[in-house]
Amino acid sequence: MNDEATSNADRDDDTTDFGYTRVDREAKAGMVRGVFDSVASRYDLMNDLMSGGVHRLWKRFTIELSAARPGQTILDIAGGTGDLAARFSRLVGPEGKVILADINAAMLEVGRDRLIDKGATGNIEVVQADAQALPFKDNSVDCITIAFGLRNVTDKALALRSMLRVLRPGGRLLVLEFSKPTSALLGKVYDQYSFQILPAMGRLIAQDADSYRYLAESIRKHPDQETLLGMMEDAGFGECRYHNMTGGVVALHQGFKP
Amino acid sequence: MTQHDPALLSAALAGAEQALNQAISLAPHSHQELDAVSGTLLGIEVTTLDLTVYIEMVTGTDVRLMAHCERETDAFVRGTLEDFAALATSNDPAATLINSGIELEGSSASLITLQQVIARMEIDWEAPLVDILGDVAGHQIAEGLRRFFRWGEGARASLKRQVSEYLLEEGRLTPPKPELEHFYDAVQSVAMRVERAQNQVEKLLAKAAARGTSQ
Numbered sequence A: 001m002n003d004e005a006t007s008n009a010d011r012d013d014d015t016t017d018f019g020y021t022r023v024d025r026e027a028k029a030g031m032v033r034g035v036f037d038s039v040a041s042r043y044d045l046m047n048d049l050m051s052g053g054v055h056r057l058w059k060r061f062t063i064e065l066s067a068a069r070p071g072q073t074i075l076d077i078a079g080g081t082g083d084l085a086a087r088f089s090r091l092v093g094p095e096g097k098v099i100l101a102d103i104n105a106a107m108l109e110v111g112r113d114r115l116i117d118k119g120a121t122g123n124i125e126v127v128q129a130d131a132q133a134l135p136f137k138d139n140s141v142d143c144i145t146i147a148f149g150l151r152n153v154t155d156k157a158l159a160l161r162s163m164l165r166v167l168r169p170g171g172r173l174l175v176l177e178f179s180k181p182t183s184a185l186l187g188k189v190y191d192q193y194s195f196q197i198l199p200a201m202g203r204l205i206a207q208d209a210d211s212y213r214y215l216a217e218s219i220r221k222h223p224d225q226e227t228l229l230g231m232m233e234d235a236g237f238g239e240c241r242y243h244n245m246t247g248g249v250v251a252l253h254q255g256f257k258p
Numbered sequence B: 001m002t003q004h005d006p007a008l009l010s011a012a013l014a015g016a017e018q019a020l021n022q023a024i025s026l027a028p029h030s031h032q033e034l035d036a037v038s039g040t041l042l043g044i045e046v047t048t049l050d051l052t053v054y055i056e057m058v059t060g061t062d063v064r065l066m067a068h069c070e071r072e073t074d075a076f077v078r079g080t081l082e083d084f085a086a087l088a089t090s091n092d093p094a095a096t097l098i099n100s101g102i103e104l105e106g107s108s109a110s111l112i113t114l115q116q117v118i119a120r121m122e123i124d125w126e127a128p129l130v131d132i133l134g135d136v137a138g139h140q141i142a143e144g145l146r147r148f149f150r151w152g153e154g155a156r157a158s159l160k161r162q163v164s165e166y167l168l169e170e171g172r173l174t175p176p177k178p179e180l181e182h183f184y185d186a187v188q189s190v191a192m193r194v195e196r197a198q199n200q201v202e203k204l205l206a207k208a209a210a211r212g213t214s215q
């Protein structure tokens, strides 16, 4: 599966993966937008159901690894409904700043409402932005997180370079993303789950099996642990490493701007 | 960093943190004591489990447990599980600390305050822990049940073996037996619910398809 992902990334034409289908590069962004437009309002519920609540634990560890401190500026890219942003808001305090960025206005809309409900607004900025061309100054951010977002980005290398530019020297990037289960048995169970049960749940709850099938497929197309590590190094990040979580179903990659 | 699966460790810590904060909220007299050490960070390394946990006293009513922390600790203690068990239940923590095999770097003040607060409270550690642990292991296992086990006693025995192995090997945790029993039941019922939902979906799909062809 990994070879396929790599060769596809290298393929020098104008198409790219949309789940298991190959589509025009230009079209992918629009199609990804379609997926998230259609799931935005039920996104949080589905997240909980799909992962059995475990995504909260993955995010909890991501927050710990960020080592966020009062006064820092944290950028959460593809931040969607603002899960991580709300937690960072407390950690950086009133002198700090959290930027919640996402390409999708519908997701940000839900995010903004949720942050207001949680009373976390004073230090949060909401910005509609594409990970591949971040509209922020060079060296302006202490930490960047991107959770379950990188696999949706068309040109991942471009996005990683854009993140490096925005980070201050010594700043860190954390990429939380589905990855490759470390055991074959878990891999099988997980396949079964994501191609049978996940779309079924999507149909039942969000009346949208296609979007959830896309999610399952895009997960399989995403580079595995070592490939992503290499991509981060190629983009110029230093001290890169990763932590497997839940048997490698998810991995948290970390890298620093030299 | 430890080699434990961070998701499992986070589950345990989230559960313990919830139990602790719940108990603290019900014990108003402890708020002042904890407030006095607020802002301090404790590191606890349990050598037997190859595990380091950080405890941050955020405010008088909020304690945070972490698996990873890069801030410098105000106190760092290292010892075996037995050492810490003795300390947790000790009536004279300062003496126990000196006489046990626990190594201490930094000031013992916050550690002793926390010990005293915890020792006085009745904390229900198990309920939130099992809740959250159930989520993790349940997530990893429930989906595969339908395919890999047939229902009935055989399935249950096999599931039991797998879960015990998982908990022992990956989590190096040994929850008490009744909790595990309860957990197996919960997993079984989740798996059955998933199965039922899937059957329903299939029926709906078949109906929709039938309607599609009859038009």
Ligand SMILES: C[S@@+](CC[C@H](N)C(=O)[O-])C[C@H]1O[C@@H](n2cnc3c(N)ncnc32)[C@H](O)[C@@H]1O
Pocket (backbone or CB within 6 Å): A032, A036, A047, A077, A078, A079, A080, A081, A082, A083, A101, A102, A103, A104, A107, A129, A130, A131, A132, A146, A147, A148, A149, A152, A153, A154
């Ligand atoms: C699965 S959601 C993850 C949301 C959130 N981070 C979480 O963990 O719950 C993926 C998000 O990526 C966003 N996204 C997709 N492509 C993007 C891009 N090129 N730049 C920024 N965000 C993008 C989508 O709009 C969507 O909100």
